Amino acid sequence: MSIPTLQGLQTALSGLISEQTALDTTGNNIANANTEGYSRETALLEPNTPLPIPAISGHTGEGAQLGTGVTVATITRIRNEYLDAQYRTQNSALSAANTQAEVLQSAQTAFNEPSDAGIATQLSNFWNAWNSLANAPTSEEAKEGVAAAGKQLAATFNQLSAQLSTVASQASEQYNSLTGPSGEVEDYANQIAQLNGQIKLSEEAGQPPNAMLDRRDLLLDKLSALANITVSEQPDHTDTVSFGEAAKPLVEGTTVNWPQELTEASGGQLGALLNLTGPKGALAALGTGLDEVAATLASTVNGQLAKPFFSGATAATLAVAVEPSEVQASGTKAAGGNEVALAVAGLRGGAAEQGYATLVEKVGSDVRGAKDDQTTLQGTVTAINDQRQSVSGVSLDEEMTNLISFQRGYQASARTLTVMSEMLETLIEKTGAVGL
Amino acid sequence: MSERITPAMVTSSTLSDLTSSLASLERTTNELSSGRTILEPSDNPYGASRVIDLNSQLEGLGAYEDDAQDGISWENIASSAMSNMNDIAQRVRELVVQSANGTNNQSDLNTIALEVEQLTESVKQDANTQYAGQYIFSGTATTTPPYVSGPEDEYKGNAETVSRAVGPGASVTVSTNISTLLGNGEAAKDGKLLDTLRTIAQHLRGGTAEDREALGTTDLTDLDTNLETLSQLQAVSGSATDQLRVALTRNEDLQTSLTESLSNTEDTNVAATSIAYANEQAAYEAALRAGATIVQESLINFLQ
Numbered sequence: 001m002s003i004p005t006l007q008g009l010q011t012a013l014s015g016l017i018s019e020q021t022a023l024d025t026t027g028n029n030i031a032n033a034n035t036e037g038y039s040r041e042t043a044l045l046e047p048n049t050p051l052p053i054p055a056i057s058g059h060t061g062e063g064a065q066l067g068t069g070v071t072v073a074t075i076t077r078i079r080n081e082y083l084d085a086q087y088r089t090q091n092s093a094l095s096a097a098n099t100q101a102e103v104l105q106s107a108q109t110a111f112n113e114p115s116d117a118g119i120a121t122q123l124s125n126f127w128n129a130w131n132s133l134a135n136a137p138t139s140e141e142a143k144e145g146v147a148a149a150g151k152q153l154a155a156t157f158n159q160l161s162a163q164l165s166t167v168a169s170q171a172s173e174q175y176n177s178l179t180g181p182s183g184e185v186e187d188y189a190n191q192i193a194q195l196n197g198q199i200k201l202s203e204e205a206g207q208p209p210n211a212m213l214d215r216r217d218l219l220l221d222k223l224s225a226l227a228n229i230t231v232s233e234q235p236d237h238t239d240t241v242s243f244g245e246a247a248k249p250l251v252e253g254t255t256v257n258w259p260q261e262l263t264e265a266s267g268g269q270l271g272a273l274l275n276l277t278g279p280k281g282a283l284a285a286l287g288t289g290l291d292e293v294a295a296t297l298a299s300t301v302n303g304q305l306a307k308p309f310f311s312g313a314t315a316a317t318l319a320v321a322v323e324p325s326e327v328q329a330s331g332t333k334a335a336g337g338n339e340v341a342l343a344v345a346g347l348r349g350g351a352a353e354q355g356y357a358t359l360v361e362k363v364g365s366d367v368r369g370a371k372d373d374q375t376t377l378q379g380t381v382t383a384i385n386d387q388r389q390s391v392s393g394v395s396l397d398e399e400m401t402n403l404i405s406f407q408r409g410y411q412a413s414a415r416t417l418t419v420m421s422e423m424l425e426t427l428i429e430k431t432g433a434v435g436l
Numbered sequence: 437m438s439e440r441i442t443p444a445m446v447t448s449s450t451l452s453d454l455t456s457s458l459a460s461l462e463r464t465t466n467e468l469s470s471g472r473t474i475l476e477p478s479d480n481p482y483g484a485s486r487v488i489d490l491n492s493q494l495e496g497l498g499a500y501e502d503d504a505q506d507g508i509s510w511e512n513i514a515s516s517a518m519s520n521m522n523d524i525a526q527r528v529r530e531l532v533v534q535s536a537n538g539t540n541n542q543s544d545l546n547t548i549a550l551e552v553e554q555l556t557e558s559v560k561q562d563a564n565t566q567y568a569g570q571y572i573f574s575g576t577a578t579t580t581p582p583y584v585s586g587p588e589d590e591y592k593g594n595a596e597t598v599s600r601a602v603g604p605g606a607s608v609t610v611s612t613n614i615s616t617l618l619g620n621g622e623a624a625k626d627g628k629l630l631d632t633l634r635t636i637a638q639h640l641r642g643g644t645a646e647d648r649e650a651l652g653t654t655d656l657t658d659l660d661t662n663l664e665t666l667s668q669l670q671a672v673s674g675s676a677t678d679q680l681r682v683a684l685t686r687n688e689d690l691q692t693s694l695t696e697s698l699s700n701t702e703d704t705n706v707a708a709t710s711i712a713y714a715n716e717q718a719a720y721e722a723a724l725r726a727g728a729t730i731v732q733e734s735l736i737n738f739l740q
Contacts, residue, residue: 034444108476113484114702120488124495131499134601135506136568138579334594336570336578342601348496349604353488361485364477371478382452386445393442400735 003053003066005427008420011048014069015413018045021072022406029394030403037218039077039392041210046073077210080391084217085231087384088224092268094377095225099272100282101370103171107286108367110163113360119160120356122153123297127348134341137329147324150309154318157294161315164290168276168283175273178226179259185243185270188223189256192216196238197254203237223250228267244271282366289359290315297352304343306331443734450727457720464713467704474702483701490698497691500602504684507600507610510567511677514612517565517573518670521617524555524562525629525666529659532636536652542643549640556633557585563614573614582614589621589630602683608676617665629666632658 022043032038050065112118129149133142178184195216202209216239223229227244234240234253243250244266248257264275276283291314298310298318305328311321330337467473477484531548534540540548560583563573570578574593582593591614598611619628622635636655639647 105478108478111477113477114472114474114487114491120491124492128495128499131503131601135503136570138570330576334575334577334580334596336574336598337576337596338598342599342607345499345601346604348499349489349492353492357485357488360477360488361481364479364481364484367476367478368481382448386449389442389445389448390440393440393444395440395442397735398440400739404739 003051005424007051007066007068008423009417011067011069012413012417012420014048014071015416016410018043018070018072019406019410019413021075023403023410025075026399026402026406030396030399033394033396033399037214037221038394039079039210039214039217040394041075041077043075044073045070047071074208075210076208077213078392079213079217080388081233083384083388083391084220087381087388088221088229088231090377090381090384091221091224092228092271094374094381095269096267096272096275097370097373097377099269100276101367101374103167103273103276104282104363104367104370106167106170107164107283108363110160110167111360111363112160117156119153119156119293120353120360122149122156123353123356124348125149126153127345130341130345133327133329134338134345137338137341138335140324142329143327144324146327147320147322150320153297154310154312154320157290157315157318161287161290161294164283164287165316168287171273171277171283175270175277178270178273179262185223185226185250186256186258188219188226189241189243189250189258192219192223192239192241192251193254193256195219196251200236200238200253224268226268227262227270244268286359286363286366287315289355289362293352293355293359294318296355300347300350300352301344304340304347446730450723450730453723454720454727457716457723461713461716461720464709464716467709468706468713471704471706472702473704487698487702490694490701494691494694494698496604497687497694501684501687501691503600504602504608504680504687506568507602507608507680508677508684510572510600510610511673511680513565513567514572514610515670515673515677517562518612518666518673520562521559521629522663522666522670524559525659525663528552528555528633528636529656529663532651532656532659535640536648536656538648545640545643549637552633552637552640556630556637559618559629559633560585560589563618573612575611575613583618583630589619589623589634591615591618591620600680602680603687606683608679608683610676610680612669612673614669617662617669627658627661629662632662 022045025041025043029040048068048071050067052063052065054063113120115121126146126149129142129146133139133146136142176183180186195212199209199212199216202212220229220231220239220241223241223243229244229250230242232240236253238253239251240249240253241251243260243262245263246257246260246266248260250257250260262270262274264271264278264281266274275281278284294315295313298308298313301310302308307326307328308321309327310318312318329341331340466475474480474483474487531552535545535548563583564581565572571581571593572578574580574582576596576598577593578598580592582591583589584592593615595613595615596611597609597613599607599609601607615628617628618630619626621630625631632655635658636651639651639655
């Protein structure tokens with residue numbers, strides 16, 4: 001028999017230490033139950049190397065291995081990298097849809113339809129004014145009315161054109177501020193690069209840096225909202241991050257490659273902003289559409305008149321070119337002729353109005369499409385996030401159960417220690433005291 | 437392993453359910469309070485463009501209605517002026533018949549001639565009738581009176597027409613070319629009403645047998661020819677009024693059906709939306725109640 005006398009104490013002690021570590025881990029989980037990006041951790045317990053005991057039984061001659069307690073092998077975070085990749089892909093798409101919906105919504109608001117102040121109503125007012133002039137071709141009031149309605153209409157075109165330009169320039173500014181010096185892209189990239197360095201050192205020392213890994217994953221989640229990202233983990237545990245359609249990886253080890261050119265196909269918020277403000281983007285199309293309506297209005301009205309009523313052939317430059325007294329109801333005939341006024345009033349419901357109605361339908365469909373995408377992708381992202389939460393999230397019920405089980409384990413180990421101590425007491429105090 | 441459910445998942449799904457319930461409740465409230473289902477184009481892109489189209493058509497119909505009303509007023513004034521002319525011409529005819537039978541002496545005839553001259557002036561005044569500041573019998577020269585008072589009988593207006601639009605591409609001529617009835621007077625020798633009246637007055641004053649002869653024959657014939665022309669002009673004016681009235685009725689029918697289309701496109705179906713509102717409110721309350729009770733529970737409540 002060669003079992004060390006104090007082995008039992010060591011075994012009980014290892015139980016105490018391990019249970020305490022597990023309790024601490026549980027406590028940490030509970031403390032971080034609501035921390036963004038936190039992955040739950042578990043202490044992986046492992047039996048110690050057993051003690052070989054040769055030939056315990058003289059009868060059979062068989063040996064045995066005596067367990068020597070427990071040790072904490074590592075504290076690991078529970079996380080599914082595959083779900084992370086899925087989440088980031090969908091998050092880029094959702095963020096792009098959000099941006100599209102937000103910007104196009106501003107454009108739609110600028111149109112101010114249906115309302116009494118939009119271009120559609122102004123156009124009707126303009127035709128009505130010509131109708132009134134046709135009924136009273138010599139009336140100064142009717143001429144004033146035509147000129148005033150024309151000015152109001154032109155001003156509404158100018159205003160809407162300016163508002164659409166503002167929406168586009170705000171989108172460009174947003175892009176510039178996100179990608180510019182100390183913008184979010186650079187900020188996230190720098191933090192990821194720094195964490196790459198620290199994680200590499202920790203892993204080399206054999207200590208899984210769970211908190212830093214969580215922080216890096218959280219930053220990658222946030223980066224995925226800005227553009228599509230692909231993350232590849234290197235053998236040295238650093239992450240190489242390719243970003244949008246950029247030529248070089250955004251983060252490579254501890255190196256950050258920024259600024260770089262992105263394209264409209266980069267995805268995420270940045271891709272959507274480039275897409276919207278691009279020469280073939282939705283905002284440019286709306287601006288062009290509005291210019292076409294303005295040009296059609298000017299040419300059809302002017303086509304009926306000897307002296308052009310409108311000047312300018314774009315929405316931004318449309319203006320009334322005549323004085324009220326120069327508004328003519330008739331071309332060549334005497335004062336009471338109204339054939340020109342009738343002809344202009346007859347343009348009601350014509351190409352200009354139809355073009356405008358089509359444009360409103362287009363902006364409506366654009367917003368509707370973006371919002372539908374938004375709803376679908378929001379559902380997908382929520383579902384994936386739920387899956388991630390299901391794997392990595394802290395369940396308080398589970399932690400409470402663990403707490404009890406580790407507490408009981410700790411108590412039992414302590415009791416074992418007491419028993420061992422009493423056993424030794426018997427040996428030390430009572431043995432050899434016969435007859436004393 | 438069955439899926440782990442964490443409190444964070446329950447919280448986030450409860451919150452997202454509450455948000456979406458509240459969003460649809462807000463939407464329904466907006467539809468009910470504004471009375472419209474299309475609050476912005478994205479609610480129904482095609483509907484929004486249709487609303488613009490229908491509103492434009494309705495505005496157009498409103499304008500055509502104004503035009504037709506205006507045309508009818510114009511024709512009413514013209515019709516009453518021509519009716520006056522007819523009365524005057526009939527009166528002259530009576531006087532001519534009376535003068536032609538030979539029982540009047542020259543002094544009587546001179547008196548009658550004076551009356552005819554005064555009636556001639558009245559005809560010209562009727563021709564100078566204005567509607568809303570426009571001379572209705574001057575063609576398009578609506579700022580010029582067609583005839584000046586006094587002996588000069590030349591027509592100052594033109595032969596152009598004035599129309600009122602009554603629909604897309606449809607218009608009705610409201611002006612009457614009065615010079616086809618009144619002519620350019622004695623100087624023109626055109627046999628029109630003014631020329632005839634002047635001739636009658638001359639024949640009355642003339643006192644010769646030929647004059648008296650002419651009164652009973654050529655003058656009476658000329659007068660009858662002019663009365664015929666006048667009744668034709670009145671008929672044309674009356675038919676223009678009819679056209680305007682028909683257009684007005686058609687216009688009102690169209691307005692009714694377009695208003696209905698517009699209402700079908702953009703107005704809230706209050707009954708259906710109210711029921712939806714009640715359902716959504718119940719769903720929202722249920723979500724609130726469930727959220728308030730479920731999320732509170734955890735194992736901690738049951739441990740010592």
